[in-house]
Amino acid sequence: MPKIPWANRYDLALWRQETGLLPECPGVYFFVDATDEILYIGKATSLRDRVRSYFSGDMFETRGPKIVLMLERARSIAYRETDSVLEALLLESRLIKEYQPAYNTDEKDDKSFNHVVVTDEDFPRVLVVRGRDFAQGKFRDPVRKIFGPFPAGTALREVMKIIRRIFPFRDTCTPGSGQACFSSQIGLCPGVCTGVLSAAEYRRAVRRIELFFEGKKSVLVQGIKRDMKREAEALRFEEAAYLKRQLFALSHIQDVSLVKDDLKEMKPHRIEAYDVAHLGGTETVGVMTVIERGRPNKDEYRQFVLRGEHGGNDLSALEEVLMRRLGHLEWPLPEILVVDGAFLQQGVAERVLDAAGFSLPILGVVKNTRHQPDHLIGPEGLRKRFESEVLLANAEAHRFALALHRKRRRKALLA
Numbered sequence: 158m159p160k161i162p163w164a165n166r167y168d169l170a171l172w173r174q175e176t177g178l179l180p181e182c183p184g185v186y187f188f189v190d191a192t193d194e195i196l197y198i199g200k201a202t203s204l205r206d207r208v209r210s211y212f213s214g215d216m217f218e219t220r221g222p223k224i225v226l227m228l229e230r231a232r233s234i235a236y237r238e239t240d241s242v243l244e245a246l247l248l249e250s251r252l253i254k255e256y257q258p259a260y261n262t263d264e265k266d267d268k269s270f271n272h273v274v275v276t277d278e279d280f281p282r283v284l285v286v287r288g289r290d291f292a293q294g295k296f297r298d299p300v301r302k303i304f305g306p307f308p309a310g311t312a313l314r315e316v317m318k319i320i321r322r323i324f325p326f327r328d329t330c331t332p333g334s335g336q337a338c339f340s341s342q343i344g345l346c347p348g349v350c351t352g353v354l355s356a357a358e359y360r361r362a363v364r365r366i367e368l369f370f371e372g373k374k375s376v377l378v379q380g381i382k383r384d385m386k387r388e389a390e391a392l393r394f395e396e397a398a399y400l401k402r403q404l405f406a407l408s409h410i411q412d413v414s415l416v417k418d419d420l421k422e423m424k425p426h427r428i429e430a431y432d433v434a435h436l437g438g439t440e441t442v443g444v445m446t447v448i449e450r451g452r453p454n455k456d457e458y459r460q461f462v463l464r465g466e467h468g469g470n471d472l473s474a475l476e477e478v479l480m481r482r483l484g485h486l487e488w489p490l491p492e493i494l495v496v497d498g499a500f501l502q503q504g505v506a507e508r509v510l511d512a513a514g515f516s517l518p519i520l521g522v523v524k525n526t527r528h529q530p531d532h533l534i535g536p537e538g539l540r541k542r543f544e545s546e547v548l549l550a551n552a553e554a555h556r557f558a559l560a561l562h563r564k565r566r567r568k569a570l571l572a
Contacts, residue, residue: 162195162252163187163235172234173212179205183245184238185252188231188260196227197260200249204236221426222492222518222539227260229538240374241410243316248372250307270306271313273370277301279356280332280349281363285317304370321345323406324366327359365403378407426450428543430495430550431482431506433463433474434562440569441467442561443478446553447491448546453553457488460561471498472505479509491517493543495550499523499534522551 166189167178179186184204188197201207211228239245253261272291276282277299288306290296307313322345330338330350340346347354347362354362368377385400428448435441447457461481467473475496482488494510494517496502503521510517520535520543530548533540540547 162237162256164237166233166235169231169233172208176209177205179208179234179236180238181205182238183240183242184236185245185248187235187237188227189233189235190230191232195256195258196231197224197258198249198252198256200242200245202242202245204238208234208236222428222543223260223426225538225542226518226536240408243319243410244372244374246307246312246316247304247370250305251372254306270308271310272303272305272307273313273317274298274300274304275302275363275367280327280359282328283317283321283326283363283366284328285313302367302370319410320366320369323403323410324362324369326363326366332356374407378404381407426493427489427491428493428495428546428550429482429491430497430547430554431475431478432497432551432554432558433471433478434558435467435469435474436562436566440562440565441469441474442558442565443474444554444558444561445478445482446550446557448550448553451546451549453549458553458557459488460557462565472501475502476505476509479506480513483509483513483515490515493517493539493547494519495547495554496521497524497551497554503534520547522548 163185166187172178181203183200183202185198185200186204186208187195190196199207211224237248239248270288272286272288274284274286274296276284281301282298286296305313307316325340325345325347327346327349328340330340330346332349333352334350335352336350337348338346338350341348341350347359349359365377365381368374368380381400381404385397385404388394388397388400426449430446430448431443433441433443441463443461443463445459445461447454449457459482461478463474463477465473465477467477494506496506496519499521503519506519510519518536518539520533520539522533523531525531530551533544533547
């Protein structure tokens with residue numbers, strides 16, 4: 158039976174009646190469905206306040222479609238406390254990588270995310286490396302340990318600053334060069350460049366960083382206490398005092414720079430709408446429009462001059478547009494895909510997404526005889542929550558498609 162990653166768990170209905178059940182401390186929380194599948198993992202400065210925010214009016218208005226769908230499925234809330242926000246951030250990353258929750262799509266391994274790498278050499282370096290550098294073969298150094306991915310680059314840089322103040326490490330200096338690097342002069346490198354530490358001593362220091370990233374804080378603390386006792390018994394009081402300072406720093410982590418309003422870290426949810434336009438099957442064009450946080454993002458609009466012979470078949474034209482759009486892996490994926498039409502158009506979108514290996518909610522805008530929006534089809538929760546944004550996306554797509562088609566017709570007439 159797989160190990161349960163949380164310490165406590167409450168039925169969501171019970172928790173909503175008594176929201177004070179969760180503690181006011183840092184940690185990681187889990188939304189879990191009726192089959193015990195973990196739907197979403199998040200970190201929190203205050204577990205109580207963070208989970209409460211999912212059900213506040215303000216948060217609901219700013220939450221994206223994935224979270225709305227997740228909350229519809231969730232049946233329980235679980236949590237695990239940590240001693241600091243920093244440890245919550247590292248634990249969240251490890252658990253997302255291990256469990257791959259369905260609604261943590263932004264935090265799953267991605268080539269644009271960052272990793273912490275410990276190199277495999279006599280004096281290991283501790284580096285932050287982007288995933289795309291691995292994928293493109295730009296980073297070729299031997300690797301001893303790799304941690305991540307971490308989607309929030311700013312937060313990771315703060316984490317590395319905090320850890321380096323507790324456990325100084327080498328990043329760029331040359332061991333045994335005889336010349337102290339700048340980091341060594343300000344206490345952020347243990348002095349491998351000047352030969353203060355042997356390779357074995359330095360690797361032992363780096364192992365403490367690895368234990369911290371692995372979440373083995375108790376093992377780390379016991380090891381430092383053991384080393385401190387040994388140094389004191391050998392009358393090496395300066396070394397023992399250094400280890401004592403590390404123990405104090407571990408129990409008093411100054412991570413105020415990581416205590417942020419979670420809303421500020423949220424990415425705007427993205428809705429994409431598609432439409433095609435033609436006249437009797439000629440000059441067929443397709444378009445994509447993007448709505449983010451309720452507003453058109455015209456910089457993200459795209460147009461497609463169709464290559465196939467569709468003969469006025471809107472379904473065939475829509476299929477080409479969607480296939481070409483999904484071929485652009487460098488474009489961010491939407492959280493809702495909107496088509497102009499009913500079940501036939503929705504079916505085309507489902508087939509294209511399935512063939513490309515994507516799973517996205519699809520909403521269709523069904524029109525009346527005057528070609529005005531009549532109702533939406535698709536997941537009920539998304540229809541209710543995002544109706545105005547979906548209709549705006551659809552209207553923008555219709556306007557953009559007609560404008561592009563007219564432009565091409567004028568150009569053809571003048572040719």
